[in-house]
Amino acid sequence: MTGRPTSRDVAREAGVSQSTVSLVLGGKWTGRVSPATAAGVRAAAARLGYRPNRAARNLRLGTTRTVLLMVPSLTSPFFGPVYRGAARVAARHGFGVVVYEWPDLPGPAGSPFAAPHEAIDGILASSMAVEAVGGFPGTPAVMLDSDPDGPVPSVGLGVADGMRAIIAHLAALGHTRFGHVAADVDQWTFHSRADALAAAVGAVPGGALVRAGCAIDVASAKAAAGRLLDGPHPPTALVCDDDQISAGAYKAARARGLDVPRDLSVTGFDDVLLATALEPELTTVRLPAEDLGAAGMAALLELLDGGCPAPRTLPGELIVRSSTAAPPRGTR
Amino acid sequence: MTGRPTSRDVAREAGVSQSTVSLVLGGKWTGRVSPATAAGVRAAAARLGYRPNRAARNLRLGTTRTVLLMVPSLTSPFFGPVYRGAARVAARHGFGVVVYEWPDLPGPAGSPFAAPHEAIDGILASSMAVEAVGGFPGTPAVMLDSDPDGPVPSVGLGVADGMRAIIAHLAALGHTRFGHVAADVDQWTFHSRADALAAAVGAVPGGALVRAGCAIDVASAKAAAGRLLDGPHPPTALVCDDDQISAGAYKAARARGLDVPRDLSVTGFDDVLLATALEPELTTVRLPAEDLGAAGMAALLELLDGGCPAPRTLPGELIVRSSTAAPPRGTR
DNA sequence: CCCGCTTGGTCATACGTATTACTAATCCGA
DNA sequence: TCGGATTAGTAATACGTATGACCAAGCGGG
Incomplete structure (x- = not known):
């Protein structure tokens, strides 16, 4: 018995049949096995350190759980x-x-x-x-x-509602010129954010929206945010698709001598760890991951x-x- | 045939035996199955969308890979x-x-x-x-x-060497009063860092070390770093066990009007994403995760x-x- | 012409478990 | 006392695969 013990080993140890071991350890022994026998089986299993073979169980049950x-x-x-x-x-x-x-x-x-x-x-x-x-x-x-x-x-996830909440918040503060630092990732969640953002800005009186795409990393986001800030009509608020992108936006702002939030507002999305590690702490939408x-x-x-x-x-x-x-x- | 097709189904479809299917699909058919038969089996398998049952294979082979x-x-x-x-x-x-x-x-x-x-x-x-x-x-x-x-x-991982490198770097800059913002986690890696740090500071002429423990999260780290900065002999450099802890140290410094790195040097450990997202970017030890x-x-x-x-x-x-x-x- | 060898393939079996069908023994009521 | 019901357990089997043992042809050399 060099390998791991099987239910048959337990059966031999306990002096019962393999079926009985399976019944006891499977928990379906009520009314079929006497408590004394069950205890004996359990003891034998413990003594041998038996653990059922998952592969065999999966095969037998046809399910892997x-x-x-x-x-x-x-x-x-x-x-x-x-x-x-x-x-x-x-x-x-x-x-x-x-x-x-x-x-x-x-x-x-x-x-x-x-x-x-x-x-x-x-x-x-x-x-x-x-x-x-x-x-x-x-x-x-x-x-x-x-x-x-x-x-x-x-x-x-209510990402569209989240975007609407962000715009409502920024609009209430007086912003009309928005920049979207967007994740260039072909996932529904980002398309959804973009659509909701565009619609929400459209509903703001005098609202204007510019957009720059980037990968989800700080350097790429910094570059994209920079393009928006250097554009002809720089936004007063950068709406980022992701907290990590916001970190890039912070860097772009600082590189231009802009203070967040005095000169530029920045928002994130997700509320991951980074959001509170940054300075200033990030206004963002918490997604219940x-x-x-x-x-x-x-x-x-x-x-x-x-x-x-x-x-x-x-x-x-x-x-x-x-x-x-x-x-x-x-x-x- | 309501469930997934088995190798036997493939065998029937291809007009061969189950063994042959297994031989072909297992790749060990050289010299045992003619190329024509092998092709037929493969075609049948493709037609049926056959994929071998992992549980059965695991059971048979006694290994799960x-x-x-x-x-x-x-x-x-x-x-x-x-x-x-x-x-x-x-x-x-x-x-x-x-x-x-x-x-x-x-x-x-x-x-x-x-x-x-x-x-x-x-x-x-x-x-x-x-x-x-x-x-x-x-x-x-x-x-x-x-x-x-x-x-x-x-x-x-060369965490001890990493700590030594940090202290060497800081000592070369002129620091003698070090603060260790330590992760209160009972893992070898953190004990190792602490030991190496203490030894390295001991080797710095006039070196002094204070220590505060915290959990690995920004708020806890901020509090711990604050305790060191408010102590009787505040350190000029905070050596943190982890990049995330460094973020807390940044916050403690800012809360006290200290500029990093002018008034206070801070180092991290790990070089995760956060290290370059922070402002200023973090001096840290990169661990090749x-x-x-x-x-x-x-x-x-x-x-x-x-x-x-x-x-x-x-x-x-x-x-x-x-x-x-x-x-x-x-x-x- | 027969025997050994190669080629191409099949048969049978075992892996370890869960479960259905079955049996032996005991019990209880009439 | 007897027979149905209950209790306690076992025997047998199937899940799907991989593989060693086996086997039927074909073939060439002596």
């Missing part, structure tokens, strides 16, 4: 909490979570989704295109923060259970900190 | 890259990675390690105590950034292969940016 969480990048501070929320709910139902980072980790076969390494029961895809789940035909899936009108059930993961997992588990989860949207919340103020005099 | 990555918290920006490096190397060898966040996600049985959800072949434990792998007796494990003298093979994950995975794979991986230590690198300068006049 594992779901795949697909995220664009684990490095982003947004997805840690998403994972945590999802994993917590999953654990409560005896499910495990496997993370799949995409597109940074293409599968071995070239197609990124050719081979998720684990056998999975369902998919939770965060901030991804619907095609992302196309690699798993027939596997139940729930999308997070994606197009709610897509063919796959989803849990949404952990709740998103939890709600998505709950929906997926309901789906796996044969149910039909109701569409949900989790609202964002405008957090006003110190990076926004009235525009400087003489700019309106 | 999956390793468990244990990290304290996925929310920390340090562990995303660690995961990525590990996953990349693993994928190249046909292995998958499952993440287990600890201690935030205790297992169902109360004991955090009672039940990792997947069957695993090995463990990569990052910045954790050796006890962390005790829950998996007999499972090959490699520790990352942990005590190299422990009973488990490990890949180290992605390389760490990659090297750890390589060592683990070697271990799984029956080899005996040589101990390695990846050096940190001092990155001098704008948060350090000579101490203000009159302070020495």
